[in-house]
Amino acid sequence: MIWLRRHARLAISVVLLAVLFALYIAIHPRGMSVYVMTIWSNQGALLALAALAQFFVVLVRGIDLSVGPVVALTNVAASYLVSGSGLQVAFGALAVLVVGAACGFANGAAVVYGRVPPIVATLASGSIYSGLALLLRPTPGGTIDDAVSDAVTYDLFKVPTSLILIVLVVLLLAIPLRRTRFGLSLYAIGSARDAAVMTGIRVPAVTLASYAIGGFFAALAGLYISMVTLTGDPNIGPAYTLNSIAAVVIGGVALSGGVGSPLGAVLGAFTLKTISALMFFSGLPPLAQPFFEGAILAIAIVLGALGMLRVRSRLERFA
Amino acid sequence: MAPLIELTAVSKSYGGVPALTDVSLTVEPGAVHAILGENGAGKSTLMKLLAGVIAPETGTIAIDGQVQRFATPRDAARCGIVCMFQELSLMPHLSVGDNMLIGDGGAALALIRRGSRRAARAVLDRVGGQHIAMATRIADLPLADRQLVEIAKAIGRKPRLLILDEATSALTAERVETVFAVIRALRDAGCAVLFISHRMYEIDAVADRISIFRNGRHIETFAAGTRSHDAMISLMIGQSLKELFPPRRDPPPVSTPPILSVRDLRWAPHLNGVDLDVRPGEIVGLGGLDGQGQQHLMHAIFGILRRTSGTVTLEGKTLTDLTPGRAKTRRIGLALVPEDRKTEGLILDMTIADNLRLAGLSRKPFGLANATDATDAAIAKLIERLGLTYGRLSDPVKTLSGGNQQKVVLAKWLALGPRCLLLMDPTRGIDVKTKAQIYRLLQDLAGEGLAIVLQSTDYEELIHLCHRINVFYKGRVVRELSGAEATPDALIAASLNVSAEAA
Numbered sequence: 060m061i062w063l064r065r066h067a068r069l070a071i072s073v074v075l076l077a078v079l080f081a082l083y084i085a086i087h088p089r090g091m092s093v094y095v096m097t098i099w100s101n102q103g104a105l106l107a108l109a110a111l112a113q114f115f116v117v118l119v120r121g122i123d124l125s126v127g128p129v130v131a132l133t134n135v136a137a138s139y140l141v142s143g144s145g146l147q148v149a150f151g152a153l154a155v156l157v158v159g160a161a162c163g164f165a166n167g168a169a170v171v172y173g174r175v176p177p178i179v180a181t182l183a184s185g186s187i188y189s190g191l192a193l194l195l196r197p198t199p200g201g202t203i204d205d206a207v208s209d210a211v212t213y214d215l216f217k218v219p220t221s222l223i224l225i226v227l228v229v230l231l232l233a234i235p236l237r238r239t240r241f242g243l244s245l246y247a248i249g250s251a252r253d254a255a256v257m258t259g260i261r262v263p264a265v266t267l268a269s270y271a272i273g274g275f276f277a278a279l280a281g282l283y284i285s286m287v288t289l290t291g292d293p294n295i296g297p298a299y300t301l302n303s304i305a306a307v308v309i310g311g312v313a314l315s316g317g318v319g320s321p322l323g324a325v326l327g328a329f330t331l332k333t334i335s336a337l338m339f340f341s342g343l344p345p346l347a348q349p350f351f352e353g354a355i356l357a358i359a360i361v362l363g364a365l366g367m368l369r370v371r372s373r374l375e376r377f378a
Numbered sequence: 379m380a381p382l383i384e385l386t387a388v389s390k391s392y393g394g395v396p397a398l399t400d401v402s403l404t405v406e407p408g409a410v411h412a413i414l415g416e417n418g419a420g421k422s423t424l425m426k427l428l429a430g431v432i433a434p435e436t437g438t439i440a441i442d443g444q445v446q447r448f449a450t451p452r453d454a455a456r457c458g459i460v461c462m463f464q465e466l467s468l469m470p471h472l473s474v475g476d477n478m479l480i481g482d483g484g485a486a487l488a489l490i491r492r493g494s495r496r497a498a499r500a501v502l503d504r505v506g507g508q509h510i511a512m513a514t515r516i517a518d519l520p521l522a523d524r525q526l527v528e529i530a531k532a533i534g535r536k537p538r539l540l541i542l543d544e545a546t547s548a549l550t551a552e553r554v555e556t557v558f559a560v561i562r563a564l565r566d567a568g569c570a571v572l573f574i575s576h577r578m579y580e581i582d583a584v585a586d587r588i589s590i591f592r593n594g595r596h597i598e599t600f601a602a603g604t605r606s607h608d609a610m611i612s613l614m615i616g617q618s619l620k621e622l623f624p625p626r627r628d629p630p631p632v633s634t635p636p637i638l639s640v641r642d643l644r645w646a647p648h649l650n651g652v653d654l655d656v657r658p659g660e661i662v663g664l665g666g667l668d669g670q671g672q673q674h675l676m677h678a679i680f681g682i683l684r685r686t687s688g689t690v691t692l693e694g695k696t697l698t699d700l701t702p703g704r705a706k707t708r709r710i711g712l713a714l715v716p717e718d719r720k721t722e723g724l725i726l727d728m729t730i731a732d733n734l735r736l737a738g739l740s741r742k743p744f745g746l747a748n749a750t751d752a753t754d755a756a757i758a759k760l761i762e763r764l765g766l767t768y769g770r771l772s773d774p775v776k777t778l779s780g781g782n783q784q785k786v787v788l789a790k791w792l793a794l795g796p797r798c799l800l801l802m803d804p805t806r807g808i809d810v811k812t813k814a815q816i817y818r819l820l821q822d823l824a825g826e827g828l829a830i831v832l833q834s835t836d837y838e839e840l841i842h843l844c845h846r847i848n849v850f851y852k853g854r855v856v857r858e859l860s861g862a863e864a865t866p867d868a869l870i871a872a873s874l875n876v877s878a879e880a881a
Binding site: 239256261 | 452455470482487489490
């Protein structure tokens with residue numbers, strides 16, 4: 060009971076996603092099948108990884124407008140690096156992740172040492188990363204190793220591989236975030252930066268690390284996109300930046316920092332993707348779809364804010 | 379015994395304004411060393427230097443005879459110096475347990491062991507926090523419990539020098555005694571404790587040595603008990619203080635009808651049927667242990683709580699659907715000085731002038747902030763009357779000392795010309811001189827016919843200022859003390875809900 064009360068926010072997200080998913084399956088012409096599940100899960104996983112990238116930066120009271128550009132840059136990098144012999148593919152994938160982490164680290168350095176506000180720093184660096192992606196590959200193209208792509212984008216025992224991977228990532232993140240001093244200090248910095256300094260947390264180092272982890276997850280998203288599309292495309296970025304922010308908000312991550320969980324960010328991403336997919340099969344005229352997509356999104360955000368109804372004094376509401 | 383810490387000729391100034399000048403001080407292990415001084419005397423600067431928050435401009439700090447330079451609080455913590463700042467070291471969104479464990483120097487990436495959690499629980503129990511659950515978020519705790527968590531957090535680091543800066547300001551006398559028992563045990567185990575408090579009885583109870591600071595200088599250090607209170611206060615303010623508490627004015631005659639009446643006010647589970655009457659010219663005190671409903675009563679009267687039952691009447695008219703915005707209108711004329719001036723009373727980054735005008739904004743003609751009206755004139759007069767010390771009115775309000783910040787909060791409400799003033803712990807963490815000024819002001823205001831409700835955790839204040847004291851216990855008024863009945867013993871007994879003889 061206490062558990063449910065503490066996690067009411069997450070429970071709402073789960074129920075919301077379940078309802079939307081049921082609706083999606085109900086109207087999908089092919090109904091529930093491994094194929095439909097796999098497509099849905101692959102689409103969700105792409106945004107979920109980008110949302111995790113955003114989550115780590117938002118957690119320390121930042122915001123990352125370069126998530127999309129880093130996704131595009133690493134996607135392009137993958138189209139050069141992830142092919143050839145098995146060893147080449149492995150090192151190529153590793154190199155792509157290093158590129159992403161380095162982009163995140165550079166963002167963090169600008170914010171921590173350059174004292175540039177995150178929104179400005181990542182807007183500028185995002186332009187640089189997009190520009191790099193365009194220089195590297197002006198038009199979509201390149202090759203991606205088929206075998207690896209097949210392994211991570213189909214299904215394993217009729218369960219979509221991407222879903223298994225995302226569940227693994229969430230499980231692997233949950234424990235370190237809540238049970239280690241490093242994980243707690245991410246929450247601490249977002250919650251009250253000055254108090255974190257007074258407590259003896261290495262605020263600059265931890266902030267830098269969280270931006271780098273954010274870049275790492277953006278690279279995972281870029282890498283995974285190349286697995287799904289089998290090309291490198293420098294123009295895929297913009298949608299990921301704003302959708303990653305929307306996903307973390309739907310998933311209950313506070314933009315003011317210090318509140319939220321990786322599971323929430325992932326649920327938010329899948330919710331957002333399910334809404335778009337629902338529109339596609341809804342039979343609504345295409346021009347009316349944005350209106351209904353927006354309306355469902357608004358309802359999702361209101362449901363997420365239901366916790367406010369329990370507020371007992373006005374001071375609490377505005378605190 | 380060799381000193382643990384030795385400061386030699388330390389100076390520090392902020393933007394050309396000296397905060398500490400040529401201070402030399404030694405702190406010995408196994409003693410509680412109290413630092414006394416008015417606000418602005420340099421105590422907080424001294425603590426920040428020792429805790430590694432700021433670095434001295436000249437002079438040295440030596441620990442165990444070795445000169446150290448701290449770049450961050452982390453460096454100081456490594457030397458065994460742990461500081462408990464006034465409500466500054468807790469993360470509101472983290473749980474009590476996480477707050478106590480984080481930054482304790484354990485390995486960053488290792489899993490936190492169950493043993494560490496158990497140890498944190500034990501420390502919290504020791505300082506009297508048995509009722510606080512480890513899984514509660516700090517943001518959901520009342521101020522007093524937050525202070526207990528902060529004290530436990532500091533003690534849990536096993537400090538060699540523990541710095542307590544106004545650590546017990548929101549705690550009632552009973553809670554303070556539990557904390558003191560722990561501090562004495564630490565001292566007996568060889569820990570040095572630097573203790574800042576403005577409450578004389580706390581200094582009497584716990585200090586072994588006392589150092590007096592004034593205007594950024596170290597005036598004198600002596601053994602506790604060798605000077606009288608008056609002598610210490612004289613050293614602190616550089617002149618003798620006639621009397622901390624001004625003589626109490628006569629209460630209004632019993633026949634005066636009350637201006638504010640509360641009947642059977644309920645807000646489960648914190649308020650369980652409270653009755654209260656306040657007459658014009660009367661100061662009514664709300665006392666009792668922490669969290670017995672006093673604070674909630676204030677919030678309920680001012681319209682902050684939702685779904686209360688019972689009635690609040692002002693001059694015979696029942697007030698319904700009250701909000702703070704309506705409560706402050708001329709027609710109603712209530713004013714509330716909140717408990718936490720840093721978050722509820724002021725907007726710290728805004729200027730002094732803007733903070734002063736905030737409460738009166740709705741009274742501006744057509745809502746134009748720059749249009750002048752009667753409240754602006756009233757503010758100018760109040761700045762004079764309160765003796766507000768400031769550089770420029772365009773400085774951010776956070777640059778003021780605690781006492782002056784509180785004067786700004788008082789001025790912004792008094793400028794509206796309220797008929798009933800609700801005060802929540804108005805002198806918490808404020809120096810003696812400002813306290814005396816505020817006490818005098820309250821007496822004068824009562825003399826002018828203002829009705830005042832004073833909630834306080836400082837029982838001396840309740841006894842010396844109030845005409846009547848309502849003692850709360852579990853959301854009800856269990857006793858009303860007035861005149862000669864109002865003694866410290868009676869007040870404590872009533873707070874514990876036992877008769878005076880049994881206590």
